[in-house]
Amino acid sequence: MSAVNYQPDTRTQSAYQGEPVVNDFALMVATKNGSGSQTSNEVLIRSLFRMGIPVSGKNLFPSNIKGLPTWYTIRASKDSYIARRATTEVAVAMNQDTAAEDIDNLPEGGVCIIPEEWKWGQSRQDIVYYEIPVKATLGLSDIPSDFRDRIANMVYVGACAYLFNMPLDIVRKALLDTFNGKEKPANMNFEVIQNAYDWSKENLVKQDPFRFEPLDLTEGKILITGNEAGALGAIFGGLTVASWYPITPSTSVIDAVLDHKHLRKDPETGKDTVAVVQAEDELAAIGMIIGAGWAGARAMTATSGPGISLMAEFTGLAYFAEIPCVIWDITRMGPSTGLPTRTSQGDLLFIHFLGHGDTRQVALLPGNVAECFEFGWLAFDMADHFQTPVFVMSDLDLGMNIWMSEPFAYPGTPINRGKLLADKEKFEAFLAEHGEWYRFRDYDNDAVPYRTIPGIDHLRAAYFTRGTGHNDMATYSERGEDWVQNLTRISNKIDSSRAILPQPVIDYDPQNEIGIISFGSNDPAVQEGRDRLAAAGIGTNSLRVRALPLAASVKDFIFKHKRVYVVENNHDGQLAQLIRLETAEDTTHMISLPLGDTLPMTAKWVFESVTQWENK
Amino acid sequence: MPNALGLERQDYRAAKSTLCPGCGHDSISNQIISAVYDLSLPMTKVLKFSGIGCSSKTPAYFLRGSHGFNSVHGRMPSVATGATLANAGLYAIGVSGDGDTGSIGFGQFKHLIRRNVPMVYLVENNGVYGLTKGQFSATADEGAKLKYYGKNELPPIDLCLEAIISGCTFVARSFSGDAKQVQTLIKAALSHRGTAVIDIISPCVTFNNSPDSTKSYDYGKAHEVPLHQIDFMPNGFVPEREEITVDSDYELIEVQMHDGSYIRLQQIDKDHDPRNRAAAMAVLEKAQREELFLTGLIYYEEPRPTLAETLDLVDQPLSALSDAQLRPSEDALKNLMAKYS
Numbered sequence A: 001m002s003a004v005n006y007q008p009d010t011r012t013q014s015a016y017q018g019e020p021v022v023n024d025f026a027l028m029v030a031t032k033n034g035s036g037s038q039t040s041n042e043v044l045i046r047s048l049f050r051m052g053i054p055v056s057g058k059n060l061f062p063s064n065i066k067g068l069p070t071w072y073t074i075r076a077s078k079d080s081y082i083a084r085r086a087t088t089e090v091a092v093a094m095n096q097d098t099a100a101e102d103i104d105n106l107p108e109g110g111v112c113i114i115p116e117e118w119k120w121g122q123s124r125q126d127i128v129y130y131e132i133p134v135k136a137t138l139g140l141s142d143i144p145s146d147f148r149d150r151i152a153n154m155v156y157v158g159a160c161a162y163l164f165n166m167p168l169d170i171v172r173k174a175l176l177d178t179f180n181g182k183e184k185p186a187n188m189n190f191e192v193i194q195n196a197y198d199w200s201k202e203n204l205v206k207q208d209p210f211r212f213e214p215l216d217l218t219e220g221k222i223l224i225t226g227n228e229a230g231a232l233g234a235i236f237g238g239l240t241v242a243s244w245y246p247i248t249p250s251t252s253v254i255d256a257v258l259d260h261k262h263l264r265k266d267p268e269t270g271k272d273t274v275a276v277v278q279a280e281d282e283l284a285a286i287g288m289i290i291g292a293g294w295a296g297a298r299a300m301t302a303t304s305g306p307g308i309s310l311m312a313e314f315t316g317l318a319y320f321a322e323i324p325c326v327i328w329d330i331t332r333m334g335p336s337t338g339l340p341t342r343t344s345q346g347d348l349l350f351i352h353f354l355g356h357g358d359t360r361q362v363a364l365l366p367g368n369v370a371e372c373f374e375f376g377w378l379a380f381d382m383a384d385h386f387q388t389p390v391f392v393m394s395d396l397d398l399g400m401n402i403w404m405s406e407p408f409a410y411p412g413t414p415i416n417r418g419k420l421l422a423d424k425e426k427f428e429a430f431l432a433e434h435g436e437w438y439r440f441r442d443y444d445n446d447a448v449p450y451r452t453i454p455g456i457d458h459l460r461a462a463y464f465t466r467g468t469g470h471n472d473m474a475t476y477s478e479r480g481e482d483w484v485q486n487l488t489r490i491s492n493k494i495d496s497s498r499a500i501l502p503q504p505v506i507d508y509d510p511q512n513e514i515g516i517i518s519f520g521s522n523d524p525a526v527q528e529g530r531d532r533l534a535a536a537g538i539g540t541n542s543l544r545v546r547a548l549p550l551a552a553s554v555k556d557f558i559f560k561h562k563r564v565y566v567v568e569n570n571h572d573g574q575l576a577q578l579i580r581l582e583t584a585e586d587t588t589h590m591i592s593l594p595l596g597d598t599l600p601m602t603a604k605w606v607f608e609s610v611t612q613w614e615n616k
Numbered sequence B: 001m002p003n004a005l006g007l008e009r010q011d012y013r014a015a016k017s018t019l020c021p022g023c024g025h026d027s028i029s030n031q032i033i034s035a036v037y038d039l040s041l042p043m044t045k046v047l048k049f050s051g052i053g054c055s056s057k058t059p060a061y062f063l064r065g066s067h068g069f070n071s072v073h074g075r076m077p078s079v080a081t082g083a084t085l086a087n088a089g090l091y092a093i094g095v096s097g098d099g100d101t102g103s104i105g106f107g108q109f110k111h112l113i114r115r116n117v118p119m120v121y122l123v124e125n126n127g128v129y130g131l132t133k134g135q136f137s138a139t140a141d142e143g144a145k146l147k148y149y150g151k152n153e154l155p156p157i158d159l160c161l162e163a164i165i166s167g168c169t170f171v172a173r174s175f176s177g178d179a180k181q182v183q184t185l186i187k188a189a190l191s192h193r194g195t196a197v198i199d200i201i202s203p204c205v206t207f208n209n210s211p212d213s214t215k216s217y218d219y220g221k222a223h224e225v226p227l228h229q230i231d232f233m234p235n236g237f238v239p240e241r242e243e244i245t246v247d248s249d250y251e252l253i254e255v256q257m258h259d260g261s262y263i264r265l266q267q268i269d270k271d272h273d274p275r276n277r278a279a280a281m282a283v284l285e286k287a288q289r290e291e292l293f294l295t296g297l298i299y300y301e302e303p304r305p306t307l308a309e310t311l312d313l314v315d316q317p318l319s320a321l322s323d324a325q326l327r328p329s330e331d332a333l334k335n336l337m338a339k340y341s
Helices: A037-050 A099-102 A134-139 A145-151 A154-162 A168-178 A183-203 A226-236 A252-266 A282-296 A305-310 A312-321 A350-351 A369-386 A397-398 A425-435 A479-500 A522-535 A552-559 A572-583 A603-614 B022-039 B054-061 B075-085 B098-104 B106-117 B159-165 B179-190 B217-223 B277-289 B330-340
Strands: A024-032 A053-058 A069-077 A090-093 A109-113 A126-131 A224-226 A241-244 A275-278 A297-301 A325-333 A339-343 A361-366 A389-395 A402-405 A464-466 A503-507 A513-517 A540-545 A561-570 A590-594 B046-050 B067-070 B091-097 B121-124 B170-175 B195-201 B224-226 B228-233 B254-255 B262-267 B293-300
Touching: A024 A099, A024 A154, A024 A552, A037 A053, A037 A069, A037 A154, A037 A168, A037 A183, A037 A224, A037 B330, A090 A099, A090 A154, A099 A168, A109 A154, A109 B195, A126 A154, A126 A183, A134 A183, A134 B106, A145 A154, A145 A183, A154 A168, A154 A183, A168 A183, A183 A325, A183 A350, A183 B293, A224 B330, A226 A252, A226 A325, A226 A369, A226 A389, A226 A397, A241 A572, A241 B075, A252 A297, A252 A397, A252 B170, A252 B330, A275 B075, A275 B106, A282 A297, A282 A305, A282 A312, A282 A325, A282 B075, A282 B106, A297 A305, A305 A312, A305 A350, A305 A425, A312 A389, A312 B195, A325 A369, A325 A397, A325 B195, A350 A361, A350 A389, A350 A572, A361 A369, A369 A389, A369 A397, A369 A402, A369 A479, A389 A397, A389 A402, A389 A522, A397 A522, A397 B195, A397 B330, A464 B054, A513 A522, A513 A572, A513 A603, A522 A540, A522 A561, A522 A603, A540 A552, A552 A572, A561 A572, A561 A603, A572 A590, A590 A603, A590 B277, B022 B054, B022 B121, B022 B179, B046 B054, B046 B075, B054 B067, B054 B091, B054 B121, B054 B224, B067 B075, B075 B091, B075 B121, B075 B217, B098 B106, B098 B159, B106 B121, B106 B159, B106 B195, B159 B170, B159 B195, B159 B277, B159 B293, B170 B179, B179 B195, B179 B228, B195 B293, B217 B224, B217 B293, B224 B228, B228 B293
Parallel strands: A024 A090, A090 A109, A109 A126, A241 A275, A241 A297, A297 A325, A325 A389, A361 A389, A464 B067, A513 A540, A513 A561, A561 A590, B046 B067, B046 B091, B091 B121, B121 B195, B170 B195, B224 B293
Antiparallel strands: A024 A069, A053 A069, A224 A402, A325 A339, A503 A540, B170 B293, B228 B262, B254 B262
């Protein structure tokens, strides 16, 4: 909802003489983990969103419950750029442990908002300080002591609202959004915001150029995290069995399934059609969804790298025994425990080749929250269609941060259960046509066999599922030719998915000689980076990979360009490695640009990395 | 003789066993066949599960008309959990071994029980790893000897005790040499609405069958002490109940199961009441302490809700939901999107 018609009732009194910077700056809030700042930061984001200003937020938080430093950056962009900005013009320094560093990181002309009671002093002459009496402002309200620390963060919301021109009625609405419409906590928090606003109005003289003005660029849009979007996609994709073991940053996927599974309640009995089981570990989580997928459920789990490691054996079995299931990998920094709360795209090769022996797993790679939703339902269709596990690889940035999006489109295709002989009638019709049914026989010459599920009332519908060698009749076999025949068919099946899985998003102009290939959550940084490159005279095309195995167009794209950059957020350049693995031709004109610095990619990095090469 | 479904016993068989001739596991497979045939259960309503090991091969050797899943080592419980959620209207039989259950799958075994996944969980327990040629398993008795690996210095894990501790409501021990008891216990377990664990001592004729081994045929035959004579009367079967009088030396215990079936125990060890949890654990500890091979229904209680019941799932199998049940309407999505705007 935008507030295009909003007319500010008071104008900020300003001592600033230069050009204002409107709707194009970033703000950073430094707090301690567990202090409740997530709520106040969300209020700021939602306020900007309601003002019609394109906004994005990045939570840079530690693996800790309480006490360690956490930073939240909010970027407003009249040009609708939503990638992370490396520097922010405004720092709200609410954590004494990091304040010195936070102030140091401000650019010249930046703004520091800091509690007055710290008596911090002004170490820099080239920035503006606003000292806010946090404790005194809090003291004006009668707040239960339990809430005091958390609500303290609302003081900076009030100060920011005044300093950067955010109408209080909109802030109040944003507060209500954040509290799911609950008036009581919203009112308690709002009182503090109002007091901080009033104090700021009376006591602060605006000395900086930064301000927000209403726009109309968020009309009709939504704000949502990728993990919620993925869960909603699963709910609309017919999820029936979910099993998981809690792991950052994937946990909110299943939390959102729990929040929304009521959409699928049986209207007559009120009973659930979605089973959610918290497993004892990831070994059991994947086992449950494989058992469920085998028996005809649409089954999924959500995990991250360490969980994927534990799922290797089972997903190898599911690949070989051709059992559909969906595995969300919300990636974080690895190897090992790594950095659980920092983003990465480091699992790409791992999931693609997960399983011992010759496995190539199918993976969908959403690049925005709308695709998290779309791939949320599509993953089940693809898993059923190809009778194989389907991974959906998102990451912490896409999964846990709030993103703007167009409202999600209703699934455009009906539920696809693939070649499932779901009941006695279908099974008998198949027998009538073919005179037989064998589980792994390729009846249609497309490498995808027909499957039955338990419960079909026909004695010939049963088969024995095993991870051991088998022939196309699903009977045990140690014969080399059976093995080769089976693996060849499975391999052909996986190759056939290249043309059916989501195709790359390509932006191509034959005049451009430079191409940029990327995937996933890097897209905002890549697109903004391309605009900057274009402004610097370097025209580029782009291709965003959306699935593995790679589509044929990836190779075409590479050979249509003089130079191609593969931009990704891992250390070793895994997508570039995969492309090279699949390309027999000379790819020396393809340059791997991996980041892997624990943070969401920035346009600055894309711009600088490409120009550095182009200027060589 | 055809059963109520018009099927012969041989119709319930499947592939020929590839286990060593004389393997205890084969006789258990035979009792599964007999039980399902006798009860006239449709094979299409039975699921077979296993992990990895000699025992886990056996689901290929019984009930050809049932879907079977030979999964990965120790993790059959999770596969069975998922499958029985996908379709809660089926009977499930899992076959595992002492390595599969007592070592690599110990955690999954206990969590399966904790969730009360409705299935018959058979452990074909021979105290030894067969397929890798004769290592001790975690159920091998202290002091047991094996040809290559020498003496076992560690105490055994008692899977029945572990099952009771984890909340299992049907716990039995048997001996593959006692075909009648095995079969009766399997029948009763199939009527149990919850996890039913039957730990069956099933000698490995190749690696652990020397007469001094507590997991051998000779030992089992010489030392098995049934706690009771057990009979199972399926629902619909009208027993001559009234005519039975309680002998002063033998107590008679009857347990009605939720599907209307009865288990009747004629107590041999009249001190043992399988409905008493503490007594059940005490009898297992006594057996361990005094090196007794006690068999029968060790523990029984009215089952807790199954996992599907705990999750309040629809009665219809989740695998058979219509597209309309699987996908909320376009309006539902629009309303939802409005909440995020």
